[in-house]
Amino acid sequence: MSIVLETSGHSRGGGIAETAYLWFVRLMAVLSLMATVGYWAGLSGFSNFFNVEPFGTQAVPITVLHVSLALLAPVAMLGLWLRTRWGATIWLFGLIAQVLAHTVWADTFGVRWNVVTANMISIAAFVLIAGVLAFVRWQQAANVP
Numbered sequence: 001m002s003i004v005l006e007t008s009g010h011s012r013g014g015g016i017a018e019t020a021y022l023w024f025v026r027l028m029a030v031l032s033l034m035a036t037v038g039y040w041a042g043l044s045g046f047s048n049f050f051n052v053e054p055f056g057t058q059a060v061p062i063t064v065l066h067v068s069l070a071l072l073a074p075v076a077m078l079g080l081w082l083r084t085r086w087g088a089t090i091w092l093f094g095l096i097a098q099v100l101a102h103t104v105w106a107d108t109f110g111v112r113w114n115v116v117t118a119n120m121i122s123i124a125a126f127v128l129i130a131g132v133l134a135f136v137r138w139q140q141a142a143n144v145p
Contacts, residue, residue, distance in 0.1 A: 017133040024129050025080045028091060028122065032077035039070035051112075061108050065101055069094055092126070095119040 035050070042052025043066060052066050072094045079087015099119050101109040 015136070017129070017136045021129050021133045022083070024125065025083055025088070028126075029077045029080035029087075032073045032080060032091065036070065036073040036077060039066060039073060043067065043070055059108070061105075065097070065109060069098070088126070092123065095123055099123075 038047070038049040039052055041047035041049055043055045045054035053062075055067070056063065058066075072090055076087055076091035076094055079089075080091055081087070096119075099116050102112045102116050
């Protein structure tokens with residue numbers, strides 16, 4: 001039984017916590033769509049929106065990171081919009097990969113504190129909202145005879 005990442009909409013009656021979770025994952029899905037467009041525009045040479053250079057013009061590890069994120073973002077977007085567990089998992093994986101790339105492996109990928117800060121805030125907000133929703137659902141399950 002999934003406590004937080006249930007796909008059946010408002011069926012459990014989570015109230016404010018359910019609504020906050022819904023709006024949060026939908027906002028993250030829209031931001032993932034924007035990231036998808038930005039990464040693909042950069043990789044194709046159309047734009048340099050996320051400081052993404054055209055495919056093959058940067059070092060191999062940087063190109064691999066950008067291509068991986070360009071492939072993960074639309075999948076995460078769909079999963080977040082549909083409120084699936086795999087969507088949140090892929091989204092979190094992408095965020096953590098970016099944080100690690102720009103902190104732990106900063107000598108290869110460069111330090112981008114704006115990316116690290118935004119991703120850490122997103123992760124913290126997700127954990128907080130999902131935790132509150134899990135607690136509300138746990139209380140509801142405990143009160144059901």
